Amino acid sequence: MPTKIEKDSVTGTDTTGHEWDGVRELNTPLPTWWVYTFYATIVWAIAYYIVYPAWPGLSGYTKGIWSYSQRVEVEADIAQARAAQKGYRDRVGALSTDDIRKDPDLLAFALAGGRAAFADNCVPCHAVAGAGRIGYPSLADDDWLWGGTLAEIQRTIEVGARSGHAETRVSDMPRFGADGMLTGPQIDDLAEFVLQLSGRGDAAMAASAERGRPLYAENCAACHGDSGEGKPDVGAPRLNDQIWLYGGDKQSIVASINAARAGVMPAWAGRLDVETIKMLTVYVHSLGGGR
Numbered sequence: 001m002p003t004k005i006e007k008d009s010v011t012g013t014d015t016t017g018h019e020w021d022g023v024r025e026l027n028t029p030l031p032t033w034w035v036y037t038f039y040a041t042i043v044w045a046i047a048y049y050i051v052y053p054a055w056p057g058l059s060g061y062t063k064g065i066w067s068y069s070q071r072v073e074v075e076a077d078i079a080q081a082r083a084a085q086k087g088y089r090d091r092v093g094a095l096s097t098d099d100i101r102k103d104p105d106l107l108a109f110a111l112a113g114g115r116a117a118f119a120d121n122c123v124p125c126h127a128v129a130g131a132g133r134i135g136y137p138s139l140a141d142d143d144w145l146w147g148g149t150l151a152e153i154q155r156t157i158e159v160g161a162r163s164g165h166a167e168t169r170v171s172d173m174p175r176f177g178a179d180g181m182l183t184g185p186q187i188d189d190l191a192e193f194v195l196q197l198s199g200r201g202d203a204a205m206a207a208s209a210e211r212g213r214p215l216y217a218e219n220c221a222a223c224h225g226d227s228g229e230g231k232p233d234v235g236a237p238r239l240n241d242q243i244w245l246y247g248g249d250k251q252s253i254v255a256s257i258n259a260a261r262a263g264v265m266p267a268w269a270g271r272l273d274v275e276t277i278k279m280l281t282v283y284v285h286s287l288g289g290g291r
C-alpha cells in the first residue's frame, strides 16, 4: 500500500497517505479556535488543581492555595444566622405565647420558625398546613378536641394525647361493642342517633334513632355532651357537626362506637426545645381556628 503524502487538488489539504481502493484520506487540521479552547481548558484545570481542593490522598486531600472549603462557609453562615436569631429566640423563650402574638416582629419570627418546625415534625400526620386526614385532626379549623386557645394548644403539643408522657392528655372512650357493653343492634341504633345529631338522619330510620336516644344519654352524653357538642376537657369530639376525625358515614361511626379509636399524639416536651414549642403553638393557632 503506497503511503505517499500528497496535496489534495480539490481542498488543497494534505492527505494522510492512507488509501483504500483509490479513496484517500484527508488530513484536515483541527479548527484553530477548537485547539486553543482545548489548551485553555488544560491551563484552567491545572490552575484549578493548584488553587482549589482537588486530589484525594490516603489521609485527606490537597487543600489548594486558597484553602477554600464549603463546609467552613456553611458553618460560618449558620453561626451568623444563629447569632442574628439569638435575640429573637431569647425573647420567644422569655415571653408568653400571648405576648409573642402582640409583638409584630416577634410574631413574624415565630410564625416562620413554627412553619419550619411543623414541616419537619408534624406534617407526616397532620398534613401540609395542618389540613389533617382520617385519624389525624385538622389543625386549621375551629373544631378542637382538646381546646384551641394558645395555652391549650401548647399543652397538647407538650404532653401529647395517650402519649406515654407522665402528664399526657388522656381520655379513653370505652370499647362498647368489642368489650360487650352494648349489643350490635344497640350500636346500630346509636349510630342512627349520631347521624341524626349531625343532621343527616334518614327518615326511614327514625325509629332506630329514637331507640338510640336513651342509650346515648346513658352511655355517651357524659363525654360528648347532651346534644353532641363535644367536651374539650375530656378530648371528646363534637358529634353534631360535619367534621369527622374517623369518618362520618354510618359504617365508620359504628366502628368508632364498637372499638373506640384511641389516637396517639406524641409528646414533644423534651424532644423539641421550649422556644420551638412556643413557635409551633403560635403557628398552629394562626392556621385558622385559634381561639
Ligand code: HEC
Binding pocket: 117, 118, 121, 122, 123, 124, 125, 126, 135, 136, 137, 139, 143, 144, 145, 146, 147, 148, 153, 156, 157, 161, 235, 262, 263, 264, 265, 266, 268, 280, 284
Ligand atoms: C404520629 C402522628 C402525629 C404527629 C407526628 C403529630 N401529631 Fe398532633 N395529633 C395526632 C393525633 C392522632 C391527634 C388526635 C389526638 C386525640 O385523638 O386526642 C393529634 C392532636 C393534635 C392537637 C390537638 C388538636 C385538637 O383538636 O385539639 C394538636 C394541637 C397537635 N396535634 C399538634 C401537633 C404538632 C404541633 C405536631 C408537631 C410537633 C404534631 N401534632 C405531631 C397525631 C400526631
Ligand code: HEC
Binding pocket: 171, 172, 173, 174, 176, 190, 191, 194, 215, 216, 219, 220, 221, 222, 223, 224, 234, 235, 236, 237, 239, 243, 244, 245, 246, 247, 248, 253, 256, 257, 260, 261, 262, 263
Ligand atoms: C370516656 C369518654 C367517652 C365516652 C363515654 C364516649 N366517647 Fe366517643 N369519643 C371519646 C373520645 C376521647 C373520642 C376521640 C377518638 C379517640 O381518639 O378515641 C371519641 C370519638 C368518638 C367518635 C368518632 C368521632 C369522629 O369525629 O370520628 C364517635 C362516633 C363517638 N366517639 C361516639 C360515641 C358514642 C356513640 C358513645 C356512647 C355509646 C361514646 N362515643 C362514648 C370519648 C368518649
